[in-house]
Amino acid sequence: MSYPTTARWCKALMACAMLLSSYAGAADKLAHVTILATGGTIAGSGANSTTTVGYTAATVGVDRLIAAVPELAKVADVKGEQVFQIASENMSNDHWLKLAKRVNALLAQPDVDGIVITHGTDTLEETAYFLDLTVKSKKPVVLVGAMRPGTALSADGPINLYNAVLLAASPDAVGKGVLVALNDQIHAAREVTKTNTSTPDSFKTPELGMLGYIQGNKPYFYRLPARKTTADTEFDISKLDTLPQVDIIYGYANANPVALNALVSAGAKGIINAGVGDGSLAAPVKEALIQARKQGVLIVRSSRVGQGIVARNGEANDDELDFVASDTLNPQKARILLMLALTKTSDTKQIQRMFGTY
Numbered sequence: 001m002s003y004p005t006t007a008r009w010c011k012a013l014m015a016c017a018m019l020l021s022s023y024a025g026a027a028d029k030l031a032h033v034t035i036l037a038t039g040g041t042i043a044g045s046g047a048n049s050t051t052t053v054g055y056t057a058a059t060v061g062v063d064r065l066i067a068a069v070p071e072l073a074k075v076a077d078v079k080g081e082q083v084f085q086i087a088s089e090n091m092s093n094d095h096w097l098k099l100a101k102r103v104n105a106l107l108a109q110p111d112v113d114g115i116v117i118t119h120g121t122d123t124l125e126e127t128a129y130f131l132d133l134t135v136k137s138k139k140p141v142v143l144v145g146a147m148r149p150g151t152a153l154s155a156d157g158p159i160n161l162y163n164a165v166l167l168a169a170s171p172d173a174v175g176k177g178v179l180v181a182l183n184d185q186i187h188a189a190r191e192v193t194k195t196n197t198s199t200p201d202s203f204k205t206p207e208l209g210m211l212g213y214i215q216g217n218k219p220y221f222y223r224l225p226a227r228k229t230t231a232d233t234e235f236d237i238s239k240l241d242t243l244p245q246v247d248i249i250y251g252y253a254n255a256n257p258v259a260l261n262a263l264v265s266a267g268a269k270g271i272i273n274a275g276v277g278d279g280s281l282a283a284p285v286k287e288a289l290i291q292a293r294k295q296g297v298l299i300v301r302s303s304r305v306g307q308g309i310v311a312r313n314g315e316a317n318d319d320e321l322d323f324v325a326s327d328t329l330n331p332q333k334a335r336i337l338l339m340l341a342l343t344k345t346s347d348t349k350q351i352q353r354m355f356g357t358y
């Protein structure tokens with residue numbers, strides 16, 4: 001090879017090396033975000049493009065979810081991991097313990113800056129709150145889902161996933177507790193809830209308000225969670241393999257205690273009463289709850305209303321009955337806090353304090 005040809009090769013190789021190192025430099029500057037996929041509609045598929053109900057959840061794997069949104073590579077260095085592949089009505093305490101342990105292990109690594117969890121929307125708020133109480137890191141953890149399967153016209157999964165990764169990669173999301181990102185909005189795990197069976201704007205934070213928006217490739221925060229979250233909580237699931245059995249009973253006109261008594265017989269350690277109004281209890285149910293408490297079962301008065309504080313000593317004398325009032329937690333989230341509380345204590349005063357803290 002003559003000298004000019006060799007020089008040209010060398011120049012070309014150097015240019016290649018510089019290009020590669022500039023890509024590597026750019027990748028180094030991007031935050032490292034791990035996507036933990038658990039299933040749900042965001043990984044679902046339907047018979048055709050107009051199928052927005054009656055589709056199958058949890059059919060698409062994490063690699064395809066990531067490949068469907070190449071724009072992710074511009075905002076983060078993304079890795080994917082399939083943790084479960086389920087519709088979220090099948091989410092269980094065992095899944096939560098496994099997920100929380102995996103999140104904690106990943107966030108302890110210096111090369112992980114944030115986590116995104118793709119999840120079915122039906123119980124997304126519960127998983128978010130469980131992680132809000134059990135993740136031991138200030139790094140961002142963002143839950144995301146979709147109300148429409150990926151095969152639908154105007155599927156919301158890809159933009160929701162993009163926004164969630166953007167948020168998990170953002171320093172603005174550090175220390176704000178576990179976040180939920182759907183429909184261009186950012187919500188706090190404790191207060192967000194699913195409010196509509198099927199529309200894309202289903203996730204809301206009634207009355208207290210969402211935390212912010214994601215717009216133009218940027219998260220905008222306007223408020224912060226007031227309760228303790230993540231690294232500031234007293235709960236440690238690292239050595240737990242199970243959680244205490246806590247169940248929910250529902251209040252309605254003409255209520256009877258049959259379901260409650262069956263749950264207590266089946267070994268419930270705690271009962272959340274999703275009472276009417278301000279956590280009011282029908283007389284036969286109240287009597288059965290009093291008996292259950294005498295047997296050592298922890299009783300939390302919550303409300304089926306979905307908004308407002310259940311007042312301690314309001315519609316029942318909690319001091320006298322040794323019951324706990326749920327504050328603003330909806331029944332499904334009160335169940336999570338009571339399970340975790342029971343891993344620490346069975347003292348109702350302590351548990352009432354926790355309901356005022358988290």
Ligand code: SIN
Nearest residue numbers: 041087088120121122
């Ligand atoms: C599910 O929760 O897994 C199904 C519904 C959804 O993701 O929207």
